Amino acid sequence: MDRNRSDRRGFLKQTAALAGVAAGAGWAVRSQSAHAQHVHGEPPRRGARYRVDHMTHYTPLQDYAGIITPAPLHFMQQHSSEFPEIDPQQHRLTIHGMVDRPLSFSMADLKQLPSVSRIHFLECHGNSSPAIHGSDDPNLGLPVQFIHGMTSCSEWSGVSLSVLLNEAGVHKGASWLVSEGGDAGKFTHTLPLAKAMEDVIVAYGQNGEPLRVEQGYPIRLVVPGWEAPFSVKYLRHIKVVDQPYMAWNESMNHSVSRPDLGGKARWYHFQFGPKSVITRPSAGLNMPGRGYVQITGLAWSGAGTVTKVEVSTDGGRSWKEAKRHAPVLPRAHTRFTFDWAWDGQEAVIQSRCTDDAGEVQPSLAELTKNWGMDAADWKKTPRPRAIHFNAIQPWKIARDGSISDVLFA
């Protein structure tokens, strides 16, 4: 995987790299105190009938290498006010509705069925929300963890949902599933049957361990490449139906009014587009000094595999291909790196992802145009106007080495 080693060596030699290294300069993170109360870019919402506290953890993207997110650092968006305490000896998954044989599986049943293990990312549909960019508060949203850290990547182990559905015998004419969790709020979400039969996992393991309680212990759905609310935690019931029901969360929290639809709302949001972010150097960190720096980051796409990552260090005027590190897997984070020599001058760096569907990650201007929006629409309150926000993320490096977010500058 290091075929460019000799090139890189030449590169290192040409820069002030090792001089800087020998000085022992390191990354410094600005104060994170502003984040103690930072909750997902919007205030807690409390409705008349449901009390919904968003308990949120972000993955510290700036602090790790590779693609496997340690299980305790996986992002979390908890929809009930407390974690459910589920006895795995008692827990059952039922499949009912439009099926020949309604089935009820114990955990022991599920673990005895054919197992699959695959590496996939999950991402919150509100990750990288426009609301978080371009704030007057220079610490808000920093470091990158609190802008883009609602995505993580794990090796998920469990049973293919298709195996369970095939055993139940799905009726002709069935087209959707309604899945419900065993948490206090009975989090419920729908899923098209075709996706369920394609690659969805009923997961009991994450990175070789049992699921952690914040990830849905003892079982959750993992719906690869689609926004995380599909991946229902504490999974308890799956009902097979013949139309797209609108679950409470989908209609209340996950619908988005869109100007390009004449004020109508978009109700269903499925697959993520191609996306990438430079995790180091990134806003909130400081450059270690002039000379060699390895630019590194993550790229992913809901459509499949990342086929190319490009990096620009001149504000988007020119782009060069970054190195993608193996393994490059479908619907998984892909680690990329790019060798660079910083000359100490102001610079804007950014990355751009292309996937095997041929889609290219858009700039903010392209995304604004593609979605039929005005630039001002992005920042309208009270709710971010966009989810699945995958605009290219520029980071501005100042001459003093400080790095800031200039996406909405």
Next chain:
Amino acid sequence: MDRNRSDRRGFLKQTAALAGVAAGAGWAVRSQSAHAQHVHGEPPRRGARYRVDHMTHYTPLQDYAGIITPAPLHFMQQHSSEFPEIDPQQHRLTIHGMVDRPLSFSMADLKQLPSVSRIHFLECHGNSSPAIHGSDDPNLGLPVQFIHGMTSCSEWSGVSLSVLLNEAGVHKGASWLVSEGGDAGKFTHTLPLAKAMEDVIVAYGQNGEPLRVEQGYPIRLVVPGWEAPFSVKYLRHIKVVDQPYMAWNESMNHSVSRPDLGGKARWYHFQFGPKSVITRPSAGLNMPGRGYVQITGLAWSGAGTVTKVEVSTDGGRSWKEAKRHAPVLPRAHTRFTFDWAWDGQEAVIQSRCTDDAGEVQPSLAELTKNWGMDAADWKKTPRPRAIHFNAIQPWKIARDGSISDVLFA
């Protein structure tokens, strides 16, 4: 990755599979009490000058799916009587000897250099030792964790050793490295320069986390595909030399007297051959009942990639290809599965790995012949006569569902 799904469905339907599943039968593990004192198949050795306690952890291969071993469950063979307490702010790695520029790197220096992340297995050279098989004690060595659990697989992150060596400027004529750890025993091991330049990592991260102390915090070598003692923990010094020094551990603990060499010892053991083991069902577990069972296990090779895994359920008379699950990576564990229907009769199941060097995992008889040994040689005391032991592992299933190790039956 589930192209055989429809086949499998047919298969499931033809067996008593789901009947068995619905009954909720599960795997049961026999008593593990016999292992409380079980230490690596040999008693602690205490020399006149060194007190060496082997503190050993085995990976519970029978209990997890996928290929990523959770960091706290990675196997461990500790060579000093306690873990070193190393201050990462003070720790330095020096490279000296036959180099143009002796270098000293702080942890901050290392983290600023080009990073790599790759998934690789590590394995103790004494893993699966013949001494552990065929004991009179029916619990000794069980479950599979205590026979084959001295191998684990992680995503390792760090700097390519070649980058550091290139910066130091290795002299013409240099051919070996001597690496030393910062533990109390100053664990020392040699490494051919060619391997160092190929794919060795100076690792500071495992599965996205910093290394744990038992894995060499703050840095260790990871020498992919070669026996684990090469992967020196708490790495502190690398000396570049021009001949194969014999470090204390290599000459005292890691040399093996071999009949095929007329009584001479073999001093250096590098790359592992192709190997695999069925982790479920396996000795020490009990079958959940007749009918469908997914056979699952791990395959790996020090030479590169696993190109084929075959499974036999009839004592080796016939073999069928198992499914290899993505990702299939060089010098990494590969997960395989095989759908089977157990008819309730006595059976012997086993797996066989082929790698991309074209090598095939040998049976015990083939290995005995290949190494010029007599069958009786394997069990000679006080030290197992073989390391890098990669014979095919047969598990015998009795009619009552109990499973035993019959490798030396």
